Amino acid sequence: MTDPQALSPAELAATPEEHQRRAVNSLIRADDITAGYLPGINILEGCNFYLDQGEIVGIIGPNGAGKSTLLKALFGLIPIRKGAVTMGGENITSAKAHRLVQLGVGYVPQTQNVFPSLTIEENLEMGIFLRPKKFAERFDAVADLFPLLSERRKVKAGSLSGGERQMVAMGRALMMEPAVLLLDEPSAGLSPMFQDQVFIRCKAINATGVSIILVEQNARRCLQICDRGYVLDQGRNAYTDTGESLRNDPKIIELYLGTLAGSSEKTVEAPKKVDTQE
Ligand SMILES: Nc1ncnc2c1ncn2[C@@H]1O[C@H](COP(=O)(O)OP(=O)(O)OP(=O)(O)O)[C@@H](O)[C@H]1O
Numbered sequence: 001m002t003d004p005q006a007l008s009p010a011e012l013a014a015t016p017e018e019h020q021r022r023a024v025n026s027l028i029r030a031d032d033i034t035a036g037y038l039p040g041i042n043i044l045e046g047c048n049f050y051l052d053q054g055e056i057v058g059i060i061g062p063n064g065a066g067k068s069t070l071l072k073a074l075f076g077l078i079p080i081r082k083g084a085v086t087m088g089g090e091n092i093t094s095a096k097a098h099r100l101v102q103l104g105v106g107y108v109p110q111t112q113n114v115f116p117s118l119t120i121e122e123n124l125e126m127g128i129f130l131r132p133k134k135f136a137e138r139f140d141a142v143a144d145l146f147p148l149l150s151e152r153r154k155v156k157a158g159s160l161s162g163g164e165r166q167m168v169a170m171g172r173a174l175m176m177e178p179a180v181l182l183l184d185e186p187s188a189g190l191s192p193m194f195q196d197q198v199f200i201r202c203k204a205i206n207a208t209g210v211s212i213i214l215v216e217q218n219a220r221r222c223l224q225i226c227d228r229g230y231v232l233d234q235g236r237n238a239y240t241d242t243g244e245s246l247r248n249d250p251k252i253i254e255l256y257l258g259t260l261a262g263s264s265e266k267t268v269e270a271p272k273k274v275d276t277q278e
């Protein structure tokens with residue numbers, strides 16, 4: 001075991017021992033998970049994560065660190081080779097997506113997250129096909145958060161701007177009234193105004209009682225709105241602390257926030273992806 005004296009608070013909090021101690025009352029947690037896409041190649045390697053009820057937890061880190069992979073592993077989209085994911089004490093390791101949706105988990109992938117040939121309304125219907133009778137009630141609730149969705153309900157999602165599509169994707173995931181929302185880079189590729197809208201909406205969604213796991217390339221802004229954050233590097237959590245502390249940690253600033261982090265630019269160059277399929 002590493003000498004705890006030599007670690008910064010954020011490094012200490014990221015140790016497996018501290019994770020075990022702090023995650024006891026969590027809503028959803030991943031313990032020591034290993035997962036990957038290709039046989040013999042692990043992308044996540046002994047990764048620990050937890051989310052408490054009511055929190056927004058941010059996940060930042062360089063391109064290719066495994067942020068999207070962690071969300072996919074939590075949502076049962078890639079097999080977990082070792083370790084466990086639990087929700088409210090129930091083992092949901094590699095559970096199927098429809099089971100997770102029933103348990104109250106909503107997931108908005110990084111890309112291809114709307115059906116472009118369907119209207120906004122039809123996209124939201126897809127979000128609640130398991131409980132169609134609730135459509136009208138949920139549509140109204142979701143449109144309260146995103147008025148655009150009712151104003152333009154008959155418009156095809158394919159004709160919308162990136163920011164508008166992101167609202168459709170988040171709205172669709174909210175239709176099932178999830179307890180937890182997993183968002184993968186919701187502000188990526190958006191204009192600064194739309195980026196800010198995304199963060200404001202995340203706060204508003206969280207205020208309705210939805211706990212949020214937020215993967216973000218806009219690391220500074222993410223850490224500003226999240227209760228806690230994780231810095232993922234090479235498939236494991238290198239640092240974790242409150243959003244505020246991470247944002248002001250000189251080591252995090254030097255390694256991960258840099259001068260570009262306040263803009264929409266990514267801070268670290270990506271290794272080539274083997275396959276970009278989400
Ligand atoms: N479908 C896939 N098949 C094989 N390897 C993949 C696949 N998707 C991702 N990877 C690999 O897994 C690693 C982590 O990718 P991941 O998408 O989780 O990174 P990320 O932290 O989300 O990066 P970014 O900031 O660019 O979104 C990368 O090395 C990538 O090449």
Ligand SMILES: [Mg+2]
Nearest residue numbers: 067068069110
């Ligand atoms: Mg990603």
